[in-house]
Amino acid sequence: MTRNLLTLEAARREDLREILELAHAHARGETRSPLAGKTVCLAFFEASTRTAVSFELAARRCGADVISLSESGSAIAKGESLVDTVVTLDRLGADALVLRHPAAGAAALAARYTGAAVVNAGDGCGQHPTQALLDLYALSETAGGFDELAGRRVAVIGDVLHSRVARSVIPAFTAAGMEVALVAPATLLPWDSGAWGLPILDSVGEALLWGAGVLYVLRLQKERMTGARIPSLAEYARFYGVARRHLGDGVLVMHPGPVNRGVEISGDVVLDGHSLIPDQVAAGVHVRSAVLALATGAAHEVAA
Amino acid sequence: MSGYNRTLAELVIRRAHVLDPSTGLDGVADVRLREGRVAEIGEGLRGTRELDADGLHLFPGFVDLHAHWRTPGREDEESVESGSGAAAAGGFTGVVMMPNTYPVVDKPAIVGGLVARIEKESRVRAYVAAALHAGLRGERLTEMRLLKEAGAFCVSDDGLGTPSAGVLRNGMLYARSAGLPVILHCEDHTLATGVVHDGAYAALAGIPGSPASAEDAATATAVVLAAETGARVHITHVSTALSAALVGFFKGRSQVTADTTPHYLTLTDGLVAGLDGMYRVNPPLRPEQDRDGVTEALRDGVLDFVATDHAPHASEEKELPFEEAAPGFLGHETAFPALYTELVLDGRISLPRLVEAMSCSPGRWVGQGGALSVGGMADLALVDLSEEWMVSRETLLSRSSNSPYLGRGLTGRVVGTIVGAELVHDRIGAKFGVRA
Numbered sequence: 001m002t003r004n005l006l007t008l009e010a011a012r013r014e015d016l017r018e019i020l021e022l023a024h025a026h027a028r029g030e031t032r033s034p035l036a037g038k039t040v041c042l043a044f045f046e047a048s049t050r051t052a053v054s055f056e057l058a059a060r061r062c063g064a065d066v067i068s069l070s071e072s073g074s075a076i077a078k079g080e081s082l083v084d085t086v087v088t089l090d091r092l093g094a095d096a097l098v099l100r101h102p103a104a105g106a107a108a109l110a111a112r113y114t115g116a117a118v119v120n121a122g123d124g125c126g127q128h129p130t131q132a133l134l135d136l137y138a139l140s141e142t143a144g145g146f147d148e149l150a151g152r153r154v155a156v157i158g159d160v161l162h163s164r165v166a167r168s169v170i171p172a173f174t175a176a177g178m179e180v181a182l183v184a185p186a187t188l189l190p191w192d193s194g195a196w197g198l199p200i201l202d203s204v205g206e207a208l209l210w211g212a213g214v215l216y217v218l219r220l221q222k223e224r225m226t227g228a229r230i231p232s233l234a235e236y237a238r239f240y241g242v243a244r245r246h247l248g249d250g251v252l253v254m255h256p257g258p259v260n261r262g263v264e265i266s267g268d269v270v271l272d273g274h275s276l277i278p279d280q281v282a283a284g285v286h287v288r289s290a291v292l293a294l295a296t297g298a299a300h301e302v303a304a
Numbered sequence: 305m306s307g308y309n310r311t312l313a314e315l316v317i318r319r320a321h322v323l324d325p326s327t328g329l330d331g332v333a334d335v336r337l338r339e340g341r342v343a344e345i346g347e348g349l350r351g352t353r354e355l356d357a358d359g360l361h362l363f364p365g366f367v368d369l370h371a372h373w374r375t376p377g378r379e380d381e382e383s384v385e386s387g388s389g390a391a392a393a394g395g396f397t398g399v400v401m402m403p404n405t406y407p408v409v410d411k412p413a414i415v416g417g418l419v420a421r422i423e424k425e426s427r428v429r430a431y432v433a434a435a436l437h438a439g440l441r442g443e444r445l446t447e448m449r450l451l452k453e454a455g456a457f458c459v460s461d462d463g464l465g466t467p468s469a470g471v472l473r474n475g476m477l478y479a480r481s482a483g484l485p486v487i488l489h490c491e492d493h494t495l496a497t498g499v500v501h502d503g504a505y506a507a508l509a510g511i512p513g514s515p516a517s518a519e520d521a522a523t524a525t526a527v528v529l530a531a532e533t534g535a536r537v538h539i540t541h542v543s544t545a546l547s548a549a550l551v552g553f554f555k556g557r558s559q560v561t562a563d564t565t566p567h568y569l570t571l572t573d574g575l576v577a578g579l580d581g582m583y584r585v586n587p588p589l590r591p592e593q594d595r596d597g598v599t600e601a602l603r604d605g606v607l608d609f610v611a612t613d614h615a616p617h618a619s620e621e622k623e624l625p626f627e628e629a630a631p632g633f634l635g636h637e638t639a640f641p642a643l644y645t646e647l648v649l650d651g652r653i654s655l656p657r658l659v660e661a662m663s664c665s666p667g668r669w670v671g672q673g674g675a676l677s678v679g680g681m682a683d684l685a686l687v688d689l690s691e692e693w694m695v696s697r698e699t700l701l702s703r704s705s706n707s708p709y710l711g712r713g714l715t716g717r718v719v720g721t722i723v724g725a726e727l728v729h730d731r732i733g734a735k736f737g738v739r740a
Contacts, residue, residue, distance in 0.1 A: 009508065083623050103625030104510045105579030124627065125510035126579075167510050190507030191515055 002095070002117035003295050006107045007127045008168045011175040016136060020146055022290035022299055023137055023283070026062075031289070033063030034298040038095040040064040043085060044121070045071060045101040050257060050281065051121050051130075055098050058288035062298075067094070082106060083113050090114040095296045099123070104164075117295035125162050130291055131256050132168035134283040136176060138276050139214065141283070142252065150177030155207035157183040157240055158218030158264050161190055165256045166218055170196055178214075183207050183240065187229040203239040204246050215242050217255045220264050233263055241266060247274045254280060314338045315725060316349050320357035320686065324364050324676040325656040326664035335362065337682040337725035345678060355732065357686060360719060363659050364676045365397025365428075365683035367666035368636065369487065369563060370462070370540050370611035373399075373430075375421065376414070377406025381704050382616040384418075384425040387636075390614070390702040392427045392729035394636035395685030395718035398666075398673045399428055400487070403435040404463030410435035410446045412454035419455035427728040428721075429683070431457035431670065433487060436475045442467045445475055448482035457670075460487035462540065467493060469525050476535035485536040485669075490522035490547070491587065499627050501573045501588040509579060511626050516544045516594070519587050523547040531558035538669065541613050543568040543587040545597020552606040561669060563611040564598050566639045570646040571595075571708060581622050581629025583708060585615075602661060603653040609665040610658075612639050616704030634707040637700055640687065641714035649715060686720035686732070693717055 025031055040059040044052055052068070059066045069085070080088075082101065089097055094116040099107050104126030111118040122128040140146045154173050160166045160182055173180050181199040182189065183206070193200055201207050207215065220236065230236045242253055243266040253265070253275045261267040270277055293299040315337045322333045322345070334349035335342060373387030374380075382390075391399045401418070403409035409418060415432055422430045434456035438444045440463060448459055459479055465488070466472040472488075479486045495518035500506045502513025523539060530537035531554055539562040542548050551562040567585060572592050575583045583589060590598075601607040612635025621630035640662060647653045653661075663685075667674010673683040693699065695709040721729035 081620065081623075082625065101625065103627040105581075105627075106625040108579045109581070109623070109625055124625070125512070127510065164510055167508070191502040191513060192504045192507045195504040195507035 002115070002297055004111050004118045005129050005291055005295055006111060006118060006120045008129045008132055008172045009127070011171050013175050013177070016133070016172065016175055017146055019133055019287070019290050019294060020137055020140060022293060023286040026289040027286040031062070031293070034293045035059060035062035035064035035296060038064045038296050038298060039093055040066050040096045040098065040292060041089045041094040042066065042068045042098045043089065043100070044069065045082070045099070045106070046122070047071060048100050048122070050284070051100065054284035055121060055288050058285045059292055061285065062289050062292060064292070082109060086110045086113045090116055096292055119291060119295055122164055124164065126164050126167060128164040128168050130284070130288055131165050132172035133291065134280055134287040135169055135216070135254060135256070136172055137283040137287050138279040139252070139254070141279065142276060146176065151179070152213050153179045153181070153211045154214040154216055155181045155183050155201065155204070155210070155212035156216045156218065157204060157207065157242070159188045159220055159224055160184050160218065161188050162221060162224065163218045169216060170198070181207060181210055181212065185230065185240070188224070204242055208246060208248065208251070213250055214252045214254060215246065217242050217253065217264050219256065219258065220260055237263055240264065242269055244268055244272070247272065252276055257281065314351050314353060316351035316354045317357050317362060317686070318349070318354055320360050320362035322362045322676060323656065323659055324664070325660040326364070326675045327677050329676060330656070335676070337722070340682055340724040342676060342678050342680050342682050359688070359690075361687045361689055362676070363395070363685045363687060364663040364667060364674050365685050365721065365723065366395045366640065366662040367398040367670055367674055368396045368612050368614065369400045369538065369609070369666050369669065370402065370565075371399045371614040371636065372402050372404070372616065372632070374616060375401070375405060375418065381618050382702060384421050384430065386701065386703045387614070388426040388428045388430060390634070390636040390700070392721045392723070393701045393718060394639050395687060395721050396636055397428050397683035397685070397721060397723045398431065398670055400431045400433050400457065400670070402462045403433050403460055404440055408435050408440050409433070410438050410440070412447065412450045415451050415454035415456045428723050429672065433458050433460040433462070435459065436461040436466065436479070436486060437471060440464055442471055445478055448478055448484055452482055452484055456484065458485040458487055460489070462487060462489040465489045465491040465493070465522060469529065472526065473529045473533060476529055476533040476537060480533060480535040485538060487538045487540050488526050489541070490519055490526050490539055492518050492522045495521065499584055499588065499631070500576045501590050503573055503591050505573050505576050509577060511576065511579070514588060516546065516590070519544055520546045520550065523550050527551060527554040527558065527560050530554065530560045534559065538562065540611055541565050541568070541587060542598060542607055543590050544594045545601070548598055548601035548607055552601065555606065561608045563609050563666070564602055564607050565611060565613045566635060566642045567633055567708060568595065568598050569602065569610070570642050575708070576626065579626050581624050581626045582706060584626055584629045584631045585633055586631040599647065599652050603657060608669070609661045610639065610643065611666065612636055616702050617706045618704060622706050632706065634700065634702050634704060637702065638695055638707055638709045638714065640718060641693070641716045642709055644689065644716035645714045682722060682725035684722040685718055686722070687716060688719050689716045691715070691717040691719075
């Protein structure tokens with residue numbers, strides 16, 4: 001019994017809890033090689049460091065055989081289509097396929113061509129579900145449990161328009177019972193910014209007045225820093241950048257990485273006591289172990 | 305000998321419900337076809353070749369102003385033979401072929417070659433739209449007078465549109481001198497940077513969106529220039545309520561006409577939520593309010609007629625992530641059934657208006673066909689309005705299978721298509737089993 005993890009758009013509270021509890025079990029070392037005898041394929045059609053390493057470590061710690069395909073030096077670089085690569089990995093006996101791709105919907109397309117469990121490791125501006133899950137994990141740890149998240153206010157700040165992380169954390173935070181607001185100029189929001197039905201605020205200062213206890217900062221992609229969407233980095237940093245002056249009592253700062261110090265987040269905030277950024281990275285391996293175990297059906301043996 | 309042939313060439317279609325809003329025919333009648341033309345319409349007509357069409361409807365053949373038969377260059381996706389077969393299966397007796405092929409139809413020799421292939425291969429009347437500018441690059445005008453001499457019927461910028469309003473204006477003026485109508489694809493590429501309509505579904509799915517203004521701003525430019533130049537301009541595949549209203553404003557102030565397609569009349573951008581590249585099309589599928597606006601504009605005649613934008617694509621161009629998939633749908637074979645099912649049976653427009661929008665009005669634009677009158681061309685569509693069928697790859701005659709209606713049940717189906725008094729598509733035999 002395999003389960004794909006393609007999107008968190010319709011995430012339910014119970015599903016999130018199940019994954020986080022299993023991730024805790026992995027973190028405490030209560031699981032013994034749940035993926036022994038399973039084959040996990042990592043197919044990265046787009047450059048990635050932390051996500052790829054985190055998944056590989058997770059799969060190996062769980063005892064899986066791991067095959068990695070990346071952009072360079074594989075059929076992917078030779079122009080093989082996504083569908084053909086997926087079918088090939090399927091016939092080679094993959095139990096789980098971890099896919100990173102520059103186009104939204106790639107994971108959903110892959111899932112139509114394989115019986116292996118497909119785990120979306122980021123598709124274009126679409127979804128990045130494991131990022132949102134590890135964010136929930138890190139936040140729950142600090143808050144004293146998953147149930148402590150309900151009612152808290154989180155501001156998602158920055159380039160929502162081009163962010164797959166935003167499209168996963170928004171429904172994930174909402175499903176966890178949190179209140180979410182978006183903080184961005186109109187040029188970095190979808191045209192129909194009301195699609196999520198969330199308040200839209202115009203600066204980090206406004207987010208704090210609104211009562212945000214968590215500032216979730218999105219990365220500003222290099223290619224967006226110039227051009228017609230924002231007039232200057234200085235102006236962006238002034239209104240949408242998180243600085244030390246924003247770190248009032250109990251305010252937490254999160255960022256999916258890699259950070260642009262001095263742009264969306266000032267350098268002295270990244271490793272401050274208010275920052276959960278290192279915890280987010282640490283949570284990655286546990287959460288991805290749990291996701292792979294659930295996806296391949298190996299988790300049932302653990303739970304039993 | 306010739307007398308014998310003439311008798312053979314005669315066909316009497318008996319007891320069909322004849323419907324032609326352009327001549328006011330609406331009732332059961334017999335129709336005699338002879339020497340390519342309608343010879344007689346009346347009651348109790350008999351002949352040596354008779355077709356019992358009791359229970360079927362007989363319309364003037366449909367005319368499609370917008371099709372991509374991928375010839376020359378991509379005959380693996382569609383050829384004149386297969387494209388015209390698909391058109392005939394959809395009841396179309398006249399089709400305009402768009403010039404965005406490989407190579408682009410921008411030289412007299414290419415037009416001449418295409419005309420020769422049409423004469424050899426086409427089952428229906430096919431008309432060549434040549435490119436408005438060389439290579440469809442939007443810079444230099446084509447040799448429109450030479451293209452016309454070679455057999456071009458009109459000029460078009462379909463596929464990409466014309467980025468420069470200055471080039472477009474000169475193109476309209478020159479086409480007016482050359483006596484060629486102009487079919488325009490209206491899209492501003494500085495705005496159309498996405499692959500779906502920029503709405504709620506684009507926001508949630510994270511697929512780059514193109515705003516409605518990408519079409520509306522270009523349509524506004526085109527209709528203003530059409531009024532100023534006096535050229536005969538046709539705006540194709542109108543997909544937004546505002547673009548339809550802009551066309552409406554310039555009716556009576558210019559020679560502008562416009563069409564929309566079956567997919568903007570029956571489908572909405574909700575389909576992109578499934579992230580299936582099949583549903584990528586240009587302009588993109590719009591929200592319900594645009595679908596409603598475009599449907600009302602067609603009903604009221606603000607939009608003159610329906611064209612399909614039949615755009616075959618090989619499976620490797622569609623089985624891709626949404627952003628990478630080629631835009632376009634098959635159109636010929638499902639046009640009438642989809643519109644009959646979704647608009648007529650739903651009470652949104654009347655059957656006579658649909659026939660006018662698929663036959664009479666585009667036929668008038670082309671100047672041939674679109675009417676069922678004594679002495680006129682015997683270009684006809686025989687339709688069973690009661691047949692329910694499922695669209696599948698097996699039902700399609702096109703070389704491609706990228707129909708957005710795959711798997712859908714539709715009501716109404718073309719059972720026979722007649723061009724110049726000859727049956728070019730014949731499913732009448734297939735009816736015996738179910739009609740017995």
